[in-house]
Amino acid sequence: MQFASDNTAGVAPEIMAALAEANAGPVASYGADPLTGAVVEHLREIFEAPQAAVYLVATGTAANALSCAILTQPWGAIFCHRNAHIEEDECGAPEFYTGGAKLVLVEGAHAKMDPVGLRAAISHTARAGVHNVQRGMVSLTNATEAGTIYTPAEVAALSAVARDYKLPVHMDGARFANALVSLGCTPAEITWKAGVDVLSFGGTKNGCMGVEAVVIFDPARAWEFELRRKRGGHLFSKHRFLAAQMAAYLEGDLWLRLARQANAMATRLSAGIAAMPGASLTHPTQANEVFAAFPRASHRALQAAGASYYLWPFDQSLDGPDAEPLAARMVTSWATTEAEIDAFLAHLG
Structure with missing residues (x-):
């Protein structure tokens, strides 16, 4: 009767087998292996986003914090729900990797921001110019920390508020697969078609050993992510073991x-x-x-x-x-x- 967390579950057999298979023989390092390239193309296909930049990291904290770092400046505000994972469970990692950006917390029932509350929080920010933290970005969690889900229409409504202030939108999708199958929509409909700029695509909580993908729908941000990933110590040399997990995870809609x-x-x-x-x-x-x-x-x-x-x-x-x-x-x-x-x-x- 183990219900403490989906993190306590083991690795799905298909993914463990893929790791063993990837262990045979020498392979190019740092993501230059063929399997990584195949994963990138597969995720682009899944998200109907042929130009998207896709990168693999080992933890959800890295995925979220590095995503935030490419979307806002150190003096920026990250608007998120009071119960967002980046607020409650990441030990200041978003603030650290952004160089000091401030989490501005938004209320809402069942861990979901609503457009009215988000607009109020954004409009209240930077009223005194240089004396204040500036408007930076919006981050939402899907599925939320309360186990609830934003629909595509709800994501689009929040994204529309962000766009009114020219702010980019990040989605923490540590449980993205759980949200998606509940909604019955396509990955594109709940992300870039609804206004999301960057997605942290989770694998670890759903049967992988330790891999997350960062899907950047605007490839202009890709090079900065690569630099930040390396500088932050999250570029794996034996990258094939991340790619092997993600490849098996996606294969046959596992x-x-x-x-x-x-x-x-x-x-x-x-x-x-x-x-x-x-x-x-x-x-x-x-x-x-x-x-x-x-x-x-x-x-x-x-x-x-x-x-x-x-x-x-x-x-x-x-x-x-x-x-x-x-x-x-x-x-x-x-x-x-x-x-x-x-x-x-x-x-x-």
Whole structure:
């Protein structure tokens, strides 16, 4: 009953096999190998963006921080939701890699910015000229940290606000596949066709060992990314091992199949929790994260049975009245089984 994070899941067998295959014989380094070139072309095809620049890095933090660095200056503001991953979980990496850009936090229900709130935040910024941080860029997370999803229309509405102020838009897609299969749209429709300039395309949370792609829809920004990636220590010499993962991830739409499994298990878990007396969902379940509150006694029973998940927020205590509801986050993965879900629900009830 492992629901702490999709990061705890192992590597999908197809991807592990691709890594072993890539290990045979010498191959050109630093991305000059044929497999990297094939990955670039495959991602361009998937996104209907033949001119896009595509680069691989090993972590989502690197993908996000380097993306922000090519989109804003050190004196720029990065407008994002208060619960965005770049705000809550990246230890100041965007600020570090941009050389000092400031995260300006925008409110919104279920971890989603809304156009009115975004416009208010942008218009409030730089009112005193040189004395203020300047308007820099917009970053949104899809799927969000609350497990919710921006639709193409919602992305387009936020992008339209950004364009009114001539600001570029970044999408943190660590769980991009989970969002995409839930929406049923094309990758292009949720990214550049909706106004996104740069996408962090996740692999690690969805069955890869450690690889993310940065898809830059305006190739004019590509050279700066290459320089920043090298200067920041994220250009792998044995680059084929990143490319091998991404190639297998994309082959035969494996990335979509893995995400569908994770989402289906979250839906099963969410429905089961919602049907329990004294339990309720705290955010809609739209991808592979379930946020719910249920009695403290149920939490004790689950944890005694070995269930792994997080109280959300962390500072809640298992000491106290049995009936009091405590909120929690459960995350499913490509490797989650129906048996795990059913065992969790049995202990919950």
